[in-house]
Amino acid sequence: MDAGKVGRLIAVLRKEKHLTQKELADALGLSDRTVSKWERGAGCPDISLLNALSGILGVNIEKLLSGEAETGEADGGNMKKTKFYTCPQCGNVTLCTGDADISCCGRRLSALVPGNAAGGHMMNVSPVEDEYFVTIDHEMSKSHYISFAACLGYDRAVLVKLYPEQSAELRLPRMPGARLFACCNTHGLWEQKI
Secondary structure, eight states: OOHHHHHHHHHHHHHHTTOOHHHHHHHHTOOHHHHHHHHTTSOOOOGGGHHHHHHHHTOOHHHHHHTOOOOOOOOOOOGGGOEEEEOTTTOOEEEESSOOOEEETTEEEOOOOOEEOOGGGOEEEEEETTEEEEEEOOOOOSSSOEEEEEEEOSSOEEEEEOOTTSOSEEEEEOOTTOEEEEEETTTEEEEEEO
């Protein structure tokens, strides 16, 4: 761990949050001299402060300790680059319109890689007025089920969370250029074009 890099990052993040050294120190129950010492690279935060410090500064602990919180290139949130993430512990679902560093329940999540629909993972799509009525012939038991389905268009995304012991059917809005996604808790994510 490079104390100088960590200190420079703390200073940059503190200023982004429009905090003075004193305000950051007060939030952590410390003196402003301690924050000044970190920012000069003359010392590093104690391990007991890392969780609170990362919360205040809005950066994960790993990035804080590395002293690097790089920013990605602005891509305008391109829907073609949408990625899905699911937490294996709690089942949370997140989607991002580009690369992201996502974590949940203390675990870093990897983006799900969509496969092609096959076997019991085909979605039956019927247009009904301005919606798609989607059914999936798939088991919905507590141990094997579809956890979510999503429809991505050129300018928006709609995600529907599904639960065990309910039917695997849903309605999604019709969208130009729509792509459907569904995720089986056992076999992962798949994509199907309409």
